Amino acid sequence: MEEKWWKKSVVYQIYPRSFQDSNGDGIGDLAGITARLEYIRELGADTIWLSPIYKSPNDDNGYDISDYQDIMTEFGSMADFDAMLEKAHALGLKIVMDLVVNHSSDEHRWFVKSRSSRDNPYRDYYIWREGKNGGLPNNWGSCFGGSVWEYDGKTDMYYLHLFSKKQPDLNWDNPVVRDEIFRMMDWWLQKGIDGFRMDVISLISKPEGLPDGEPGPNGYASFQLSANGPHEHEYLREMNRRVLSKYDLLTVGECAGVTLEEAKSYANLDGSELSMVFQFEHMEADFHPTLGRYAEQHKNLPRLKEILSRWQRELDGIAWNSLYWDNHDQPRVVSRYGSEKEEYRELSAKMLATCLHMMQGTPYVYQGEELGMTNYPWTSIDQINDIESLGNYRAFRDRGYMNEEEGIRMMRARSRDNARTPMQWDAGPEAGFTTGTPWLPVNPNYPVINAAEQIARPDSVFHYYQKLIALRREKDVIVYGHYELLEPEHPDLFVYTRTLGDESLLVICNFSEREQTYEIPAEYRGAEILIANYPVPAPAGTLRPWEATVLYRS
Numbered sequence: 085m086e087e088k089w090w091k092k093s094v095v096y097q098i099y100p101r102s103f104q105d106s107n108g109d110g111i112g113d114l115a116g117i118t119a120r121l122e123y124i125r126e127l128g129a130d131t132i133w134l135s136p137i138y139k140s141p142n143d144d145n146g147y148d149i150s151d152y153q154d155i156m157t158e159f160g161s162m163a164d165f166d167a168m169l170e171k172a173h174a175l176g177l178k179i180v181m182d183l184v185v186n187h188s189s190d191e192h193r194w195f196v197k198s199r200s201s202r203d204n205p206y207r208d209y210y211i212w213r214e215g216k217n218g219g220l221p222n223n224w225g226s227c228f229g230g231s232v233w234e235y236d237g238k239t240d241m242y243y244l245h246l247f248s249k250k251q252p253d254l255n256w257d258n259p260v261v262r263d264e265i266f267r268m269m270d271w272w273l274q275k276g277i278d279g280f281r282m283d284v285i286s287l288i289s290k291p292e293g294l295p296d297g298e299p300g301p302n303g304y305a306s307f308q309l310s311a312n313g314p315h316e317h318e319y320l321r322e323m324n325r326r327v328l329s330k331y332d333l334l335t336v337g338e339c340a341g342v343t344l345e346e347a348k349s350y351a352n353l354d355g356s357e358l359s360m361v362f363q364f365e366h367m368e369a370d371f372h373p374t375l376g377r378y379a380e381q382h383k384n385l386p387r388l389k390e391i392l393s394r395w396q397r398e399l400d401g402i403a404w405n406s407l408y409w410d411n412h413d414q415p416r417v418v419s420r421y422g423s424e425k426e427e428y429r430e431l432s433a434k435m436l437a438t439c440l441h442m443m444q445g446t447p448y449v450y451q452g453e454e455l456g457m458t459n460y461p462w463t464s465i466d467q468i469n470d471i472e473s474l475g476n477y478r479a480f481r482d483r484g485y486m487n488e489e490e491g492i493r494m495m496r497a498r499s500r501d502n503a504r505t506p507m508q509w510d511a512g513p514e515a516g517f518t519t520g521t522p523w524l525p526v527n528p529n530y531p532v533i534n535a536a537e538q539i540a541r542p543d544s545v546f547h548y549y550q551k552l553i554a555l556r557r558e559k560d561v562i563v564y565g566h567y568e569l570l571e572p573e574h575p576d577l578f579v580y581t582r583t584l585g586d587e588s589l590l591v592i593c594n595f596s597e598r599e600q601t602y603e604i605p606a607e608y609r610g611a612e613i614l615i616a617n618y619p620v621p622a623p624a625g626t627l628r629p630w631e632a633t634v635l636y637r638s
């Protein structure tokens with residue numbers, strides 16, 4: 085395999101709004117990030133993915149961009165950005181920017197002009213349609229609830245928005261739009277940034293004719309119908325040829341609806357499109373079969389293993405995986421697949437980290453994951469800020485699928501706001517995030533879970549992540565080794581091997597608080613323990629609650 089820097093990287097994701105406030109307005113900002121860069125270096129990550137910091141009216145917290153070449157007022161100025169980039173580079177940290185170009189904000193000057201008349205030059209920057217039979221142009225439902233179509237009285241037509249109505253979809257079939265986007269990307273790359281995380285990039289090429297689909301329980305066809313459209317790979321290859329290939333970058337496509345076969349193009353090792361993709365199959369392993377994300381769900385470990393293992397096996401040597409449990413759109417993994425119980429929280433956080441970080445691919449650590457941060461105990465819908473949670477809750481409530489009490493339960497388990505509560509830095513007021521009032525409440529467990537306490541304690545989750553990251557730098561088998569799943573049907577154990585030449589690893593993870601019996605394969609008996617989440621090994625043939633052990637042979 086060709087040696088690319090990003091194959092050995094560990095990426096740390098920052099959600100700027102919730103990372104560190106520097107001026108007491110309760111909103112994280114660029115100066116706050118700059119002040120915390122040493123923390124990320126201490127953890128050992130070498131690359132930072134910054135969620136959007138561009139000018140935005142914040143309908144979707146920065147994923148609705150009104151100026152791609154300016155900074156969000158609350159986050160600071162371009163000078164603050166340049167200072168952050170310079171310091172990051174001086175510390176040896178690379179900066180990967182979020183690129184949100186499936187849609188812009190409706191307040192972007194392109195859209196303001198586009199909607200002004202039917203025949204202005206910006207009209208075709210977006211996707212406008214006439215109504216059909218006195219109704220909507222098609223039956224697609226938005227990711228945030230309701231139709232994807234918004235009627236605009238000024239010109240008596242509808243525009244398409246796969247997300248909120250303040251996020252109109254750009255028309256990638258218009259070559260002028262592609263020129264604009266590629267020029268803008270190049271402008272950032274000239275500033276010296278190190279790559280892009282491409283927001284819902286699998287949705288940019290819409291299917292011919294925007295055909296109706298089978299309606300789901302919310303009454304609409306899934307917006308994912310528009311994933312991996314007819315010109316998807318053509319447009320990414322054009323982007324690659326005209327922009328990306330001129331630089332040495334990490335590019336990761338957030339690919340809603342991506343299949344393994346598609347990923348072999350998106351993330352092909354020939355470098356013709358992107359470095360890697362974020363796939364969603366493993367995030368959907370605990371979804372309800374019809375209601376999806378916002379419904380009671382149960383852990384199904386055999387299914388989770390099947391999905392992750394298939395991606396490990398089938399991309400090996402052909403394309404490159406990304407590895408993640410958490411990001412700004414997902415509930416916290418400790419609450420989802422681990423345990424919030426005091427005696428198990430840290431053990432389970434370390435077990436989950438082990439399971440992910442020993443796989444082939446580039447691991448992503450979302451802010452606070454390295455501390456084992458957990459979901460927030462929401463008690464009221466009014467506390468929720470997230471447009472996706474609120475939109476879907478209202479849609480389900482209006483169709484009689486859930487009442488408010490069930491809604492709150494759902495928020496505790498599933499809302500994106502669980503990931504967005506402020507970073508827990510220390511045991512001081514507001515967890516050291518702000519001297520003011522935070523825009524989302526700080527999780528009340530911050531006196532127990534915070535960075536200062538964990539940095540000072542050698543057996544903390546933080547130091548465990550630090551060790552996992554350091555091991556990846558030391559052992560090629562972790563980066564490149566071939567993967568094989570053992571015990572596929574076991575309901576609680578996730579066991580796999582990695583092999584590269586004479587080196588091999590056995591990774592054993594107990595996804596439960598039950599003691600388990602497990603006989604280590606003969607060839608690993610007496611092998612070196614590379615890392616483990618208990619201080620002393622378990623008696624032979626047993627595993628303790630949430631135990632994780634990695635054995636190494638060479």
Ligand code: GLC
Pocket residue numbers: 144147148184247283284338412413
């Ligand atoms: C992506 C982002 C998410 C955002 C959506 C629309 O899924 O990760 O936060 O709401 O795209 O931009």
Ligand code: CA
Pocket residue numbers: 105106107108109110111112113158
């Ligand atoms: Ca601030």
